[in-house]
Amino acid sequence: MAKHVVMFSSGAGSWAAARRVADQHGTEDLHLVFSDVKGDNPSPHAGEDQDNYRFLRQAAWDIGAPLVWLNEGRDVWKVFEDNRFLGNTRLANCSKFLKQQPARAWLEENCDPADTTVYVGIDWSESHRLPAIERGYAPYKALAPLCDPPYLDKDDILEDLRQRGIKPPRLYEMGFAHANCGGFCVRSGQAQFKRLLEKMPERYAYHEQKEQNLRTFLGKDIAILRNRKGGTTKPLTLREFREQLQADQINVDPYDIGGCGCFVEEENAA
Structure with missing residues (x-):
């Protein structure tokens, strides 16, 4: 039987991708894989925002598939210290060690590339990233359901969540473009x-x-x-x-958002 694995980030996009996979293929052999970056750090400021953990469980329940919760044991700052390297826009070693490698290890232990498809939550506006995603997850087949019609934007997805009785992560209400990593x-x-x-x-x-x-x-x-x-x-x-x-000494470009490429950057694909 074909196996379907969604990289479940605790953001709205990964829920929408998983929803499409479940609607198309069912949930009998669907797995939602979440890689936690909190490690064993008890601080409420480490890892995901507290409300994301609420959303993660509620979103998985809505999909109706098992939630695979991975935790490497370190938080991002411990990775930077151990690796003696501060992650940046070009190389996010936190992503590599805390998300990519644990997820890849789980895939290799539990899934046969011959009958497994991996899904990520990028949408049509990021379809240029798809070739790198496909190379990074080889020999597993990798797809991005939200790159296919019907095309949705973030507001559409958030409204879909509300229609299903799920409150989106609070970071969206605060104006954050991405709800991941707090x-x-x-x-x-x-x-x-x-x-x-x-x-x-x-x-x-x-x-x-x-x-x-x-x-x-x-x-x-x-x-x-x-x-x-x-x-x-x-x-x-x-x-x-x-x-x-x-001190009002700096002008910030409001479009300088950046961020969030943990499961779509080829250089970090474990």
């Missing part, structure tokens, strides 16, 4: 971090301090963000970014 992602741009500071200042402060701790641990001038003023590119720490925002 609004914090090393792939994010300045606009995303500005929103994180405005909407969840305690979470921002947590990651700000973690970045400072890693800088001290490594003894290097590193940062997630970049300052590109004056024709040169320099590290811009979360502390410096916050201070510049609070």
Whole structure:
């Protein structure tokens, strides 16, 4: 019997992808694979937003398929420390070790490439990513159901959730483009971090301090963000970014969102 595996991120897109797979193929051999980035960190600011964990369980119940919950044991900052490398927009080692590799290991242990299809939650606006996804998951067949008609945007998906009695993750209501990793992602741009500071200042402060701790641990001038003023590119720490925002010394491009490519970036496909 054919096996269907959805990379279930706790965001709205992966639910919509899984909903299409379930509607087309049923749920008898459908598996929803969630890779948690919280590890054993008890902090409420580590891992996904607390409301995402609520949504994750409710969304899986709606699909009617088993939820495979993977946890490598570390959080993103422990990965950065162990790897002696701070993830960035070009290389997110947190994604590699906490999402890609655990998911790939589960696939190889439980699924035969000859009869298994893997699904990801990108939509039609990101269809250019599909060739890299297909290469990254080989020899498993990889598909993106939301790249096919009927084409939906994020508002359509959120409305579909509400129609089924499911409250979307609260991060969408706060204006975040992506609901993953608690609004914090090393792939994010300045606009995303500005929103994180405005909407969840305690979470921002947590990651700000973690970045400072890693800088001290490594003894290097590193940062997630970049300052590109004056024709040169320099590290811009979360502390410096916050201070510049609070002093009205920086203009943030509202379209500089970035973020969220954990299951679609070829370089990180385990």
